[in-house]
Amino acid sequence: MENITKHPILEIPDKKNIEFKFHGKPLYGFEGMVISSALFLNKIKIFGHHVKDDSPQGLFCANGQCSQCNVIANGVPVKACMTPLTEGMMIERCNGLPELPSEDVRVEVRDINIINTDVLVIGGGPAGLSATKVLGESNIDVILVDDKSKLGGKLVLQTHKFFGSQKDVYAGTRGIEIGKILGDVVSNLKSVKIWVNSIAIAIFSDGLVGIIKDMDKYVLINPKYLLIAAGAREKMLVFPGNTLPGVYGAGAFQTLVNRDLIKAAENVFIIGGGNVGLIAGYHAIQAGINVVGLVEALSQCGGYKVHEDKLRRLGVPIYTNHTVISANGQDKLESITIGKLTDSWDIEPGSEKTFACDTLLIAVGLDPVDEFYHKAQQFNINVWIAGDAQEIAEASAAMFTGKIEALKILKEIGVPNSENLEELEDLANLMKAKPPDPVQTEVIGKEEGIFPLFHCNQEIPCNPCTSVCPQEQIKTVDDLITQLPYFIDDQDCIGCGKCVAVCPGLAITLIDYRKDKESPVVTFPLELTSEKFEVGRTVMVVSNDRNLGEFEVTRARFLKEFPKTQLVSVKLPSEIAKTAVGIKLMQSGYTEAMNLYQQPYTDDDIIVCRCERVSVGEIRKWIRNGVHDFNELKALTKTGMGACGGKTCTSLINRIFREEGITQENIIPGTKRPLFVEVPMGVFAGIKTKKGGK
Ligand code: SF4
Ligand code: SF4
Ligand code: FES
Ligand code: FES
Incomplete structure (x- = not known):
């Protein structure tokens, strides 16, 4: 078993x-696990074979969105990533098309309950929870629906501390804890009903919303107001080998590792240097998984510099101006080939490198899950949208937009509140803003006393370091949350270490010259082990780009308020004390490129619609033949007609249109399906779904 x-x-x-x-x-799994996690736990990554070409199928999103993870459980096809494992379950791979059950018994048709509520919130992540909190605190009847067994959405996956401000979005607190705090608050609100394990499947023209409650019972909700906070789905990318088992989304990886505690990989490679990719890399290292490298097509990573620095200082090679050429392997991923991009976005000949890895994480962005919203708008339902469903951004921004949209609903209902919406919207926009380029900061010349050093040189919305200092000695320039922090130095720093421990970017060190000016004591934050270091043990001290050498630990402690961040103090020669930023524990391995012959690929080898196994070549051929209508493409190739309903391939096909010079206004969009997820027909007649899918 491969559990953490x-x-x-x-x-x-x-x-x-x-x-x-x-x-x-x-085989064994653990209580509360979904089937896909139980299979990964037992090193099973191939969940079936496709009917069209027998290609191996596996996990991609782990979020119920892509429909790639079908298995047969107790004789019924189900999504492995959404179906709880039960005692004695008989699971098989879904090879080809599943057989239809031989239903020759008369089924009992039941009435469908209609439940009235003031507000229905779809999605129990940061936006949905924040909105429900605001509404519930005003005593508004709310039903909060979420398709997972636990509230929190993506917060449940986030072991890192949050940016933003402590006052508004719990900055300095870990995502998992914020999810719990918000979940506890809304669970205690009298006017709020929480339905977990419940999926919203359709919005109807009469204003009713169809929900499968507890994965079992179909009900209709008649809300006066609807708030969509359904989050986002991961984007796929087209390259040869993109559907091999072992190639999956960074969010799916975090689900396996951080939610279900599975050591899902030995060696991962990451595509995409945004926050999602950078954070997934750090989460892998925290789980004892080697990160072989990360490619970013642009000249610099798009995520926060402090996240990038965390990876670099742990020895993860970051290949900017590079892209993935292919994922290689027979039945599952065995290696990845990357290449350097030229100015015209071609691969520079001779720059190809192949690395052995068993997992490739795709972290190239997210698409909003906003179908519910558009459908509700089409039917003139009173609908609002928040969080990633509204606009892809950090979870802290989602907390803001959830609150803002809930306040707008309160206004519509006529409930007074004193919040300044404009101010909140400004703050939300700050949280959503793309990080600017890092700035050059001056190294403090001072070499006496004790003070914090900020290795934080990008103006991102963050300020928990300013809130924790008992001496009130840390400020940001002009007190603005997007400005850089500095030490005021008009009162003594008492060396409490709180600023070091609270910083979500692990970007503060404390430097103490009081005992020895030649060899100051430097204190670092460490989140790579829960074991307290012994005084006298040696550790590798690093700067952001190199190892500085091994030094002895002089002190190690955990502060009560920040129990998971160890503060490790080391005596360092003064010439390196100010460039030292952290401690490295594990050696990264397998970073050497392999000698592998790279076979040439054509568009016909690259899958764009994974549900129907349609290649880029096929789509391109029809576009070049003058097809600009998605529905026609569907009829000709079946693209977009697979189980996911085009959720995974539509944006990729739009990209092929763009590559072929067809502008968005000249593409005729496909007809959207009325249902958001696959459901058995009998559901609408009130036939029980028999937990597990029938
Ligand atoms: S160590 Fe404590 S007293 Fe010193 S700057 Fe940081 S928070 Fe303030
Ligand atoms: S140093 Fe302060 S502003 Fe910079 S990342 Fe850390 S807590 Fe945020
Ligand atoms: S992996 Fe299960 S639906 Fe995407
Ligand atoms: S990828 Fe699912 S329909 Fe195309």
Whole structure:
């Protein structure tokens, strides 16, 4: 079994073993797990084979969106990533098309309950929770629906501390804890009903919303107001080998590792240097997984510099101006080939490098899950939208937009509130803003006393370091949250270490010249182990770009308020004390390129619609033949007609149109499906779904 037994941040709960059979072989998973996680736990990554070309199928989104993870459980096809594992479950790969059940018994048709509520909130992530909090605190009847077993949405995956401000978005607190805090608050609000494990499947023209409650019972909700906070889905990317098992979204990886505590990989490679890719890399290292490298097509990573620095200082090679050429392997991923991009975005001949890895994380952005919103608008329903469904941004921005949209609903209902909407919208926009280029900061000349050093040189919306200092000695320029922090130095720093421990970017060190000016003591934050370091042990001290050498630990401590961040103090020669930014624990391995012959690929080898196995070549051929209508493309190739309903391939096909010089206004969009997820027909007649999907 490949479960995580030690983690620097996450608690490892005792969970009951659940026995199941995979093709007749007895295996174990843990209580509360979904099937896909139980299979990964047992190193099974191939969940089936496609009917069209027998290609191996596996996990991609782990979020119910892509429909790639079908298996047969107790004789019924189900999405492995959304279906809870149960005792004695019989699981098989879904090879080809699943057989239809031989239903020759008369089914019992039931009435469907209609439930009235003031507000229906779809999505229990940061935006949905913040909105529900505001509405519930005003005593408004709310039903909050979420398709997972636990509230929190993407917060449940985020073991890192948050940026933003402490006052508004719990900055300095970890995402997992924020999810719990908000979840507890809304669970205690009298006017709020929480339906987890419940999926919104359709919005109807009469204003009713169809929900499968508890994964089992179909009900209709008649809300006066609807708030969509359904989050986002991960974008796919087209390259040869993109559908091999082992190639999946960074969010799926975080689900396996941080939610379900599975050591899902040995060696991962990451595509995309935005915050999602950078953070996934750091989460991998925290789980003891080697990060072989990260490619970013642009000349610099788009994520926060402090996240990038965390990876660089742990020795992860970041290949900017590079892209993935292919994912290689027979039945599963075995290696990845990358190449350097020229100014005209071609691969520079001879720059190809191949690295062995078992997992490739795609972190090239997210698409909003906004179908519900558009459908509701089409039917003139009173609808609002918040969080990633409204605009892709950090979870802290989603908390703001959830609150803002809830306040707008309150206004519409006629409930007074004293919040300044304009101010909140300005703050939300600050949180959504793309990070600017880092700036050059001056190294402080002072070499006496004790003070914090800020290795934080990008103007991102963040300021928890200014809130924790008991001496009130840390400020940002002009007190603006987007400006850089500095030490005021008109009162003594008492060396409490709170600023070091609170910083989500791990970008503050404390430097103490009081005992020895030649060898000051430098204190670093460490989040790579929960074991307290012994005084006298040696550790590798690093700057942002190199190892500085091994030094002895002089002190190690955890502060009560920040129990997962160890403060490790080391005596360093003064010439390196100010460039030292952290401590490295594990050696990265397998970063050497392999000697592998790179076979040439054509567009016909690259899959764009993974549900129907349609290649880029096929789509391009029809576009070049003058087809600009998605519905026609569907009829000709079946693209977009697969189980995911085009959620995964539509944006990729739009990109092929653009590559072929067809502008957006000249593309006729496809007809959207009335249902958002696949459901058995009997659901609408009130036939019980028999947990697990029938
Ligand atoms: S170590 Fe404590 S007293 Fe010193 S600057 Fe940081 S928070 Fe303030
Ligand atoms: S130094 Fe301050 S402003 Fe910069 S990342 Fe850390 S907490 Fe945020
Ligand atoms: S992996 Fe299960 S639906 Fe995407
Ligand atoms: S990828 Fe699902 S329909 Fe195209």
